[in-house]
Amino acid sequence: MRLAHSCGEAITAELMTGHKAAGIDTIEVSVGNMELAAALDFAKTRELADEYGIELWSLHLPFLPFHVIDPSNPVIADYTVEYFCSLIDKAVEIGIKVFVVHPSGEPIAASDRPMRMECAKKSLAALAEYATAKGTVIAVEDLPRTCLGRDSSDILELISAHPDLRVCFDTNHLLGEKISDFIAKVGEKIITTHVSDYDEKNERHWLSGEGVIDWKALKDALIAIGYDGPWLYELGLGGSSSTIDRERRLEYSDFRRNYDEIMADLPITLIGKGKTDLPSWK
Numbered sequence: 001m002r003l004a005h006s007c008g009e010a011i012t013a014e015l016m017t018g019h020k021a022a023g024i025d026t027i028e029v030s031v032g033n034m035e036l037a038a039a040l041d042f043a044k045t046r047e048l049a050d051e052y053g054i055e056l057w058s059l060h061l062p063f064l065p066f067h068v069i070d071p072s073n074p075v076i077a078d079y080t081v082e083y084f085c086s087l088i089d090k091a092v093e094i095g096i097k098v099f100v101v102h103p104s105g106e107p108i109a110a111s112d113r114p115m116r117m118e119c120a121k122k123s124l125a126a127l128a129e130y131a132t133a134k135g136t137v138i139a140v141e142d143l144p145r146t147c148l149g150r151d152s153s154d155i156l157e158l159i160s161a162h163p164d165l166r167v168c169f170d171t172n173h174l175l176g177e178k179i180s181d182f183i184a185k186v187g188e189k190i191i192t193t194h195v196s197d198y199d200e201k202n203e204r205h206w207l208s209g210e211g212v213i214d215w216k217a218l219k220d221a222l223i224a225i226g227y228d229g230p231w232l233y234e235l236g237l238g239g240s241s242s243t244i245d246r247e248r249r250l251e252y253s254d255f256r257r258n259y260d261e262i263m264a265d266l267p268i269t270l271i272g273k274g275k276t277d278l279p280s281w282k
Contacts, residue, residue, distance in 0.1 A: 066105030071123035209268030
């Protein structure tokens with residue numbers, strides 16, 4: 001497993017320099033909302049990646065705003081698929097091969113889940129067909145709370161829509177299933193990760209070691225299924241500062257050290273501690 005980082009900000013020379021200096025040679029370009037996607041300069045991103053010797057591993061497709069894009073909402077699903085395909089076209093031109101997609105927005109009422117699941121599967125099948133034709137792959141991300149994809153059963157149902165669908169395993173999204181069970185059940189369908197820690201009450205996107213995850217057990221579980229994709233941190237240098245106490249702001253070198261410690265089964269160096277009085281999502 002190689003070290004990687006998800007970059008949810010503008011791709012600049014400063015960002016590339018910081019990653020390279022920390023020994024992070026693989027990144028995910030993450031555009032969480034449509035505004036960020038519209039502002040992304042794909043050609044410049046490729047130019048900078050080449051200049052600094054950085055691999056553009058994946059593109060995290062937008063998931064906000066929920067009322068405009070949502071592959072599980074029958075009213076806007078067709079538009080969402082068309083929009084995602086337009087971004088895939090641009091990303092393919094700069095060499096990106098993996099596309100991470102949220103299977104739904106939220107909230108989703110229990111009574112609506114069957115209908116939303118069927119819609120999401122139809123959307124994902126269309127996306128997989130499009131991506132496969134371009135030599136690329138769709139990775140469906142597990143999600144928390146009322147979203148689709150909140151456990152292995154959901155994920156396996158979603159990716160059953162097309163044989164080429166794969167999974168992005170987000171380590172801080174499972175709120176109702178043990179991480180080891182999820183990994184064992186989904187198995188080789190996991191081709192990429194989003195790595196961060198949490199308190200099992202809600203997603204937190206803390207640095208590994210600041211929450212409750214057993215990182216040796218998680219790493220060993222991935223090794224057991226033959227996972228050979230990136231160990232891809234999904235938190236920025238702010239590092240969810242609103243929900244975590246730290247002595248200082250995170251640096252790219254913190255991801256490097258954290259990764260090296262986990263891979264070597266060493267104690268994790270902490271610069272802060274997760275709060276224990278945070279409310280769960282209602």
